[in-house]
Amino acid sequence: MTVELICVGTELLLGNTVNTNAAFLSEQCAMLGLSMYYQSVVGDNPGRLEGLLQAAKGRSDIIILSGGLGPTQDDLTKETAAAVMGKKLVEDSKAREGIQQFMAKRGREITENNWKQAMVPEGCKVLYNPNGTAPGIIIEDGDTCMVLLPGPPNELIPMFEEQVYPYLHNLQPEVICSRMVKLCGIGESAAETEILDLIEGQQNPTVAPYAKTGEVHLRITAKAESEDAAYALIGPMEEELQRRFGSLVYTDDPQVTLEMAIAKLLEGRQLTVTTAESCTGGLLAGRLINVPGISSYFKEGHITYSNEAKEKILGVSHDTLERYGAVSAQTAEEMAKGGARAAGADICVAITGIAGPEGGTEEKPVGLVYISCWCKGRILTQKNLYTGSRSKIREYSVASALTLLRQAILEEGNTQDSQ
Amino acid sequence: MTVELICVGTELLLGNTVNTNAAFLSEQCAMLGLSMYYQSVVGDNPGRLEGLLQAAKGRSDIIILSGGLGPTQDDLTKETAAAVMGKKLVEDSKAREGIQQFMAKRGREITENNWKQAMVPEGCKVLYNPNGTAPGIIIEDGDTCMVLLPGPPNELIPMFEEQVYPYLHNLQPEVICSRMVKLCGIGESAAETEILDLIEGQQNPTVAPYAKTGEVHLRITAKAESEDAAYALIGPMEEELQRRFGSLVYTDDPQVTLEMAIAKLLEGRQLTVTTAESCTGGLLAGRLINVPGISSYFKEGHITYSNEAKEKILGVSHDTLERYGAVSAQTAEEMAKGGARAAGADICVAITGIAGPEGGTEEKPVGLVYISCWCKGRILTQKNLYTGSRSKIREYSVASALTLLRQAILEEGNTQDSQ
Numbered sequence: 058m059t060v061e062l063i064c065v066g067t068e069l070l071l072g073n074t075v076n077t078n079a080a081f082l083s084e085q086c087a088m089l090g091l092s093m094y095y096q097s098v099v100g101d102n103p104g105r106l107e108g109l110l111q112a113a114k115g116r117s118d119i120i121i122l123s124g125g126l127g128p129t130q131d132d133l134t135k136e137t138a139a140a141v142m143g144k145k146l147v148e149d150s151k152a153r154e155g156i157q158q159f160m161a162k163r164g165r166e167i168t169e170n171n172w173k174q175a176m177v178p179e180g181c182k183v184l185y186n187p188n189g190t191a192p193g194i195i196i197e198d199g200d201t202c203m204v205l206l207p208g209p210p211n212e213l214i215p216m217f218e219e220q221v222y223p224y225l226h227n228l229q230p231e232v233i234c235s236r237m238v239k240l241c242g243i244g245e246s247a248a249e250t251e252i253l254d255l256i257e258g259q260q261n262p263t264v265a266p267y268a269k270t271g272e273v274h275l276r277i278t279a280k281a282e283s284e285d286a287a288y289a290l291i292g293p294m295e296e297e298l299q300r301r302f303g304s305l306v307y308t309d310d311p312q313v314t315l316e317m318a319i320a321k322l323l324e325g326r327q328l329t330v331t332t333a334e335s336c337t338g339g340l341l342a343g344r345l346i347n348v349p350g351i352s353s354y355f356k357e358g359h360i361t362y363s364n365e366a367k368e369k370i371l372g373v374s375h376d377t378l379e380r381y382g383a384v385s386a387q388t389a390e391e392m393a394k395g396g397a398r399a400a401g402a403d404i405c406v407a408i409t410g411i412a413g414p415e416g417g418t419e420e421k422p423v424g425l426v427y428i429s430c431w432c433k434g435r436i437l438t439q440k441n442l443y444t445g446s447r448s449k450i451r452e453y454s455v456a457s458a459l460t461l462l463r464q465a466i467l468e469e470g471n472t473q474d475s476q
Numbered sequence: 477m478t479v480e481l482i483c484v485g486t487e488l489l490l491g492n493t494v495n496t497n498a499a500f501l502s503e504q505c506a507m508l509g510l511s512m513y514y515q516s517v518v519g520d521n522p523g524r525l526e527g528l529l530q531a532a533k534g535r536s537d538i539i540i541l542s543g544g545l546g547p548t549q550d551d552l553t554k555e556t557a558a559a560v561m562g563k564k565l566v567e568d569s570k571a572r573e574g575i576q577q578f579m580a581k582r583g584r585e586i587t588e589n590n591w592k593q594a595m596v597p598e599g600c601k602v603l604y605n606p607n608g609t610a611p612g613i614i615i616e617d618g619d620t621c622m623v624l625l626p627g628p629p630n631e632l633i634p635m636f637e638e639q640v641y642p643y644l645h646n647l648q649p650e651v652i653c654s655r656m657v658k659l660c661g662i663g664e665s666a667a668e669t670e671i672l673d674l675i676e677g678q679q680n681p682t683v684a685p686y687a688k689t690g691e692v693h694l695r696i697t698a699k700a701e702s703e704d705a706a707y708a709l710i711g712p713m714e715e716e717l718q719r720r721f722g723s724l725v726y727t728d729d730p731q732v733t734l735e736m737a738i739a740k741l742l743e744g745r746q747l748t749v750t751t752a753e754s755c756t757g758g759l760l761a762g763r764l765i766n767v768p769g770i771s772s773y774f775k776e777g778h779i780t781y782s783n784e785a786k787e788k789i790l791g792v793s794h795d796t797l798e799r800y801g802a803v804s805a806q807t808a809e810e811m812a813k814g815g816a817r818a819a820g821a822d823i824c825v826a827i828t829g830i831a832g833p834e835g836g837t838e839e840k841p842v843g844l845v846y847i848s849c850w851c852k853g854r855i856l857t858q859k860n861l862y863t864g865s866r867s868k869i870r871e872y873s874v875a876s877a878l879t880l881l882r883q884a885i886l887e888e889g890n891t892q893d894s895q
Contacts, residue, residue: 070512072503073686076495079517084491093489094524098498098515105513211864267492332758332779338765339751339758342779346757349834349866357785359778360751360761366776366819400785415768445630447768 058229060091061117063109065125065134066208067100078123078213085217087265089225090233090280091119101131110141114201119225124208126191128170135178135194138203142196144178152183152192159190184220188212195224202228234287235278237311238298241271241460248273251301255294262290264298271456272315304467315459316344316351322466323354328403328432330462332358333371333396335383335409336426341455357400361392371395371407384409384421386438389429397431404432404469406462408454412447426454432465477648479510480536482528484544484553485627486519497542497625497632504636506684508644509652509699510538520550529560533620538644543627545610547589554597554613557622561615563597571602571611578609603639607631614643621647653706654697656730657717660690660879667692670720674713681709683717690875691734723886734878735763735770741885742773747851749881751777752790752815752826754802755845760827760874776819780811790814790826803828803840805857808848816850823851823888825881827873831866845873851884 062082068074079096086093095117099105106125113120125134139146153175160167174191177183184193184206191207193216204221206213226233240248245268249256252275255264262279275298279290299306307318323330332342332355342358345351359370364383367373372395373388381387392407410426417423424443429436439461443450481501487493498515505512514536518524525544532539544553558565572594579586593610596602603612603625610626612635623640625632645652659667664687668675671694674683681698694717698709718725726737742749751761751774761777764770778789783802786792791814792807800806811826829845836842843862848855858880862869 069498070502070515071506071684072499072501073684075499079488080491080494082491083489087490094519094521096489096517100513102513265490265492334758336765337762338774339753339761339777339779342758343756343762343870346755346779346781347867349832352781355757356782357778357780357789358758359776360758360765361776362765362771363775370776413768448766451762 058091058118059116060086060093060119060121061113062093062096063106063113063120063122064096064098064208065101065106065122066098069098069124070100078208078210081210081214082121082123082217085222086121086225088233088235088276088278089222090229090231090278091225101125101133103133103137106134106137107141110138110203114141118200119202119204119228121204121206121221123206123213126174126193126205126207128168128174128190130170132173134205135176138194138196138205139178142178142198142201142203144180144196146176147179148172148175149177149183149192150175151185152177155185155187155192156190159187182224184216186212186216188215193220195221231280231282232284232287233278233280234284234291235276236288236291236295236309238275238277238295238302238306239308239313239315240273240275240302240305241307241315241456241463242305243273243302245273248275248302252298255297262294264294270452271460307463314347315456315463316348319345319459319463319466320348320351320354322463322470326466326470328466328469329354329356329401330404330406331355331396331400331402333392333405333407334358334360335362335367335392335407336412337408337410337451337454337458338362340451341406341408341458344455344459356402359396359399367392370399372398382421384411384425384427386427386429386440389427390431390436390438393429393431393436404430404462404465406430406458408458410441410450410454412450412454414447424450426450426457428454428458428461430458430461430465432469435465435469437461437465437468477510477537478535479505479512479538479540480532481512481515482525482532482539482541483515483517483627484520484525484541485517488517488543489519497627497629500629500633501540501542501636504641505540505644507652507654507695507697508641509648509650509697510644520544520552522552522556525553525556526560529557529622533560537619538621538623538647540623540625540640542625542632545593545612545624545626547587547593547609549589551592553624554595557613557615557624558597561597561617561620561622563599563615565595566598567591567594568596568602568611569594570604571596574604574606574611575609578606601643603635605631605635607634612639614640650699650701651703651706652697652699653703653710654695655707655710655714655728657694657696657714657721657725658727658732658734659692659694659721659724660726660734660875660882661724662692662721664692667694667721671717674716681713683713689871690879723883726882733766734875734882735767738764738878738882738885739767739770739773741882741889745885745889747822747885747888748773748775748820749823749825750774750815750819750821752811752824753777753779754781754786754811754826754828755831756827756829756870756873756877757781759870760825760877763874763878775821778815778818786811789818791817801840803830803844803846805846805848805859808846809850809855809857812848812850812855823849823881823884825849825877827877829860829869829873831869831873833866843869845869845876847873847877847880849877849880849884851888854884854888856880856884856887 397405413423816824832842
C-alpha cells in the first residue's frame with residue numbers, strides 16, 4: 058500500500074519550524090511497511106490544499122495530513138478534506154465534551170470558535186485527543202483513506218502511536234515487524250560496506266541503516282502472514298548482524314540509547330563514573346544524566362575549561378600542561394586519573410580538544426580532540442580529528458567518549474571474568 | 477516572485493533524516509521576500525521528480541532543489557532537471573578540477589562515477605563547492621529559474637549563503653532587508669499579544685515571531701527600492717519593539733545567541749561565572765562553552781547530581797538537604813553560593829529540579845525546577861514548573877537559567893552604576 062504526507066502550515070513555509078512531524082510519520086510508515094513516494098507542505102490555503110489532495114487521492118492509498126485543525130478561521134484542513142471526500146461536517150458530542158474538559162482542567166475560557174473543533178466529517182472515525190482541543194480524524198471511502206492529525210508534536214505523536222498506528226497496521230493484509238540493531242564505534246559507510254551483500258537484492262527481510270551522530274542504527278523489517286512468521290524471518294538476519302558487528306552492537310531495543318546501555322553496564326558491574334570535560338563543557342555529563350536513575354552510578358562531574366581548573370580540581374601537573382599543552386594525550390590522561398580521584402569514582406572519562414573556530418595551529422588543528430578513560434587503574438586514550446562546526450566537533454567528541462567509556466567497561470568486565 | 481522547494485532523497489521519505497534543509501531554505505527565502513506556497517519531498521525516482529518539476533514550472537518563478545547530486549547511478553536530479561529545462565549535459569572543466577583537488581586533499585581515490593559530477597547543463601551557472609564534490613547549478617530560461625543544491629547541510633548552507641542568496645537578491649526588482657530582535661524571558665504567546673496591533677494588517681515592514689526554546693525572535697522585514705529606504709522603514713518598527721520589550725531584548729544581531737550576549741556582558745563588566753548543576757547535568761555549562769573565547773570568564777563548573785556531591789563540592793549543608801530536600805529554593809541558593817566560592821567566581825548559576833519521568837510527588841511534581849543565581853553577594857532565585865519530557869524540562873531549565881544569569885548581570889551593572 059502507498060501512503061503520502063501533506064503537512065499544512067505557513068510556519069513550515071516560512072521556515073519558523075523544522076518539520077519533525079514529517080520525519081516521525083515517515084519512519085512510522087516505513088515501520089508499517091507502507092511505501093511513501095511523496096511528501097508536501099502547503100500553507101493554510103484551501104485552494105492549494107484541495108489541488109494537492111486531489112492529486113494525492115489519484116496516486117496514493119493513504120493520505121496523512123498534519124496541521125490546520127486549530128480553532129481559527131485560517132485552519133481549514135478538515136473542511137477541505139471533507140469536501141474532497143464528499144462528506145458534510147456534523148458535531149461530535151464526545152469531541153465537544155473533550156474540549157470542555159480540556160479547557161476546564163486548565164482554567165481556560167472557551168471561546169465560540171473552539172466549538173468548530175468539535176465538528177467532524179459524517180461517518181468518520183474520531184481520534185480523541187487528551188493532549189489538546191483538536192480531535193484527529195480518519196475518513197474512508199472505497200479507495201482512499203485520509204488521516205488528519207493535529208500539528209503540535211506533543212499531540213500528534215501520542216495520537217499516532219496509540220490510535221493511528223494500530224489502525225494502519227490492521228489495514229495491511231500482512232503483518233510488518235521490525236527490530237533495531239544499534240551500533241557505536243563504526244561509521245555509516247564502514248557499516249554499510251560490511252553489509253552491502255545483505256542490502257543488495259534484499260526483499261524480505263530488509264535492512265536499512267540510519268546514521269546518527271557517532272552511531273549507526275540498522276533496522277530489520279519483515280512482512281509475513283503472522284508476527285511469529287515475521288520474527289522467524291528477522292531472527293537469522295539479526296544473528297548475522299550480531300555476528301558481523303560483535304561488540305559494536307550495544308542494543309537491539311529501539312527504546313535504548315547508548316547512555317542507557319552504558320548505565321545498565323555500570324549497574325551490572327556496580328561501577329561508578331565521573332567526567333572531566335574541557336571543550337565539551339558538560340555535554341558528556343549531560344548525556345549520561347539523560348538516563349533516569351543514573352544517580353547511583355554518576356554522582357558528580359567536573360568542567361575544567363581553564364588550565365588553572367585542570368590543575369586545581371583534577372591535579373593535572375603544571376609541567377604536563379607546559380610541556381605538552383592542554384590538548385594532548387598526556388593532559389587527557391592526567392585529567393581522567395585526577396577526575397576519578399577527585400570524585401572517588403571507579404571510572405573517569407576526560408575530554409580535551411580544540412572545538413574552534415579559533416585556536417587551531419598547524420600542529421594542533423581545530424577538531425583535534427583527545428579522549429581518555431581511566432578505569433580502576435587501566436587507561437584507554439584516543440586521538441580524534443573531527444571536521445565541521447564547533448557544535449559538530451563537540452557532539453562527535455561526546456559520542457566518541459561514550460563509545461570509549463563503554464569499551465572500557467566491557468574490557469574491565471573481561472579482566473574481571475578472566476581473573 | 478514565487479519560489480518552491482523540492483527536496484530529493486529516499487532518506488527523507490523513510491524518515492532517516494529530518495529535513496532541516498527545508499527549514500533553512502524557507503527562512504532564507506522569507507528573508508529574500510520570496511513567496512513560498514509549496515514544498516515537496518520525492519525519492520530518487522526520475523519519473524516522479526519530472527512530474528513534480530513540470531507542475532512546479534507551471535506555478536512558480538523559482539524552483540530550488542536539494543539532494544540527488546551525488547556520484548551514484550541513483551542520483552538523477554541534475555539529469556532530470558536538465559531534461560525538463562531542455563538542456564544537454566556538458567563537462568565543466570573547472571568543476572572537474574575541483575573534484576580532483578577535493579579528493580586529492582583528503583587522500584581519497586577518484587572513482588569513474590565521480591566524473592559524472594563534473595557534467596552540467598549547457599549554459600548554466602555553476603556554483604563551485606569547496607566542501608564537497610557536487611557543484612551546485614542554476615539553470616535559467618525565460619520564465620523559470622531552477623537552483624540545484626547538494627543535499628548535505630554542510631555543503632548546502634555555505635553554497636546558498638555565499639552564492640545563491642546574492643543571486644536571488646539580484647533577481648528581485650526590490651531590495652528586501654530584515655533585522656532580528658531577539659527576546660528572552662517572555663513566552664511566544666505573551667510576546668505575540670504585545671504586538672498583535674503591529675502584526676494585524678501589517679504590510680511593509682512586516683513582523684514575524686519565531687518561537688525558540690525559552691526565547692522569541694521577532695523578524696522585521698521591509699521591501700523598498702534601496703537598502704537605505706528599506707532600513708528607513710525598519711528603523712521605527714525596531715524602536716517600537718525595543719520600547720515595548722525593553723530589557724527583554726538581548727540583541728538585534730541575527731548571529732548573536734543568548735550565550736554570546738551573556739559572554740559580552742561578562743566581558744564588559746569583567747565578571748567571571750561558574751555553574752552548579754543537578755538535573756541539567758552540564759547542559760548549562762555546555763551552552764556557555766558554545767561561545768568561543770568564553771574561557772576568560774568561565775573557568776570551571778560543577779555537576780553535583782548526588783546529595784553527597786552537593787555537600788562535598790558546594791558545601792550545601794546536610795541540614796538544608798534533610799529539611800527542605802535537594803529540590804528546594806534553599807538548596808538552590810546554597811548551591812549557587814557554594815559554587816561561586818568553590819570556583820572563586822563572581823557569579824554562580826545553580827539548577828536543581830525533577831526532570832522525571834520518575835521521582836515526582838504531589839508536593840514536588842516532575843517539572844519542578846529551582847534556579848538560583850548568586851552574583852557578588854546578591855541572590856536571585858526562581859521557581860519553575862515545566863511540562864514535557866525529561867529532555868524538554870532540562871532544555872527549558874537551561875534557557876531559564878541563562879535568562880536569570882543575564883538579569884543578574886544587568887542588575888549588578890545597575891547597582892554599580894548607581895554607586
